[in-house]
Amino acid sequence: MTSAHDTPTPTAPTEPTEPTVQVPTRMLVEALVRTDHTVDADELYSTAALLGMSDQQVRLCIKRLVVEGRFTQEGRGRKAVLRATGATEQALAPDVEFVTHAYRQDAGLAPWDGTWHLVAFAVPESARAARDALRAALTRLGGAPIQGGLYVSANAWEPYVEAHVRDLRLLDHVSFLTTDDLRQGGNHDPAALARAWWPQAEIADGYRRLDAVSRPRLAQLRTPENLSAAQRLTIAVELAAEFTRAMEPDPLLPPELLPQPWPGTHARELFARCWSLLDASEESDSEGAGVRLFELFGGVARQVTASG
Template identity: 30%
Template sequence: MIPNSEREETVSGSSDTDRVLRGPRSLIVSFFGTYARDVGGWVGVADLITLMADLDVDGPSVRSAVSRLKRRGLLVSERLGGAAGYRLSEEGRRILAEGDRRIFGHRVARVEDGWVLVVFSVPESERSRRHALRSRLTRSGFGTTAAGVWVAPAHATDQARATLRELDMEGYAELFHADHLGFRDLSEAVARWWDLPALQAMHEGFLTEHEPVLTAWRRRSLRGEEGPRRRRAAFADHLRAVDSWRRSPFLDPGLPPELLPDDWAGGRAARVFSDLHTLLRTPALDHVRSTLTP
């Protein structure tokens, strides 16, 4: 079982969440984002504890996690038929809808589409706001070309504009659409603007954990296995995959493949996630529906 003393780490399942615990809290956020909206939005506490037990999360950890998510404004408590439960808040729905666009609609850029530049200058008296902007841009997949100059593939333009508006930073920044005209080779420049080894390690970690799971499920599907045990296992593996993957499309902006190292693991990791999602989503949701109290 995962103890109540969870390990804290930055997670970017949404550009709005600053600190989310990888563990019970992260799994519950992923659960509500992946399934809750398909089952009416409300989930009873007792049923949530039963479902999280399939991932070896104990009851006290679940209660502690949902209490903290309520305090963060992502969940709201509600009683239905005398049973205690939770549903996503309006803010939670907005955040997870944004996550859906990034997680399930991840785009790969083309060099000919160009780049978006965010150029900003924030006075030292407001350095906390400057730090918040830098953090949000990092968690939205932007790289750094110079102090106060951040870059991403052009398809991130709307995200950049939304970030500046949400942080009320339009007065400190300008947006540009740009092409790279020199002087370094563009692939060399990209390697300076982004921490490619860190992104590669993230993708390789996902593959190490989830590629064998995909292989096992393909073999299992060939044997035609069905039944409650299969659906329960599909739920556990699917939710773990979503929870592990949901940071990646935010931190990795989908750089043009020709600018990346030959052994780049990002494309393979994206295919593994897509295949796992396609294979396990339906039986996982069936398990959730069969577990919920009518």
């Protein structure tokens, strides 16, 4: 038993620590692709150093990307220029529509009409690889499996699903349907179904992390005179990496199906404000082809900050 003299002294609550942003080397190379499809090696090595990467780490990554046919290399060392191949350019095409849709939802401009969108498929075992690819595509598009061969989304995803289905040559094995009367067992409450079908707690944690990463960088960007061009580019890469990590698993459920306040709304707003400041700095510093990251997020950031 503890006596009065043994009562522990209360300690002040500790401030949450800023998360460490981990940027894979491959992601860094892809993030620094410019609008003319090239990567400047000197810029790549300088940014990598600010992110704690070694020159050897970058060299090995470049070598792998060239061997894989993702980039070609002209020149050597810091004077080299990497050029994205056609396949890489296609893979790096931004999902601008999905990013824009997320911000429209945040602004209350895309209310849910109560319709569930379902995709059902029965693909023979002889086409197992295509079947697995279809499942992966449906998950990437925000679908949730509710039974074997049956996936659901709260968004009108049919054009995107059909494009994947046609590429996989599975159109004859897939059915599309919509309904406003969907229940699982005795559960027909849409928000409860959404909680059961999508990992909302994990998705919310990703946005809380994006929020924690964005806050100190927003403070830095408000005094741009204290940042070099290389430091601003590093911040852009870090923010883009965390934004991608948060957005990739997010099915972009309508606000009507989410707990409120939803962490994604505030995290995306902070990110947009960061990017608005970065975009302004890029416009004043830019000479020649700019980094594609600014092309991707700049327009969205301007729309959000203008409407806010």
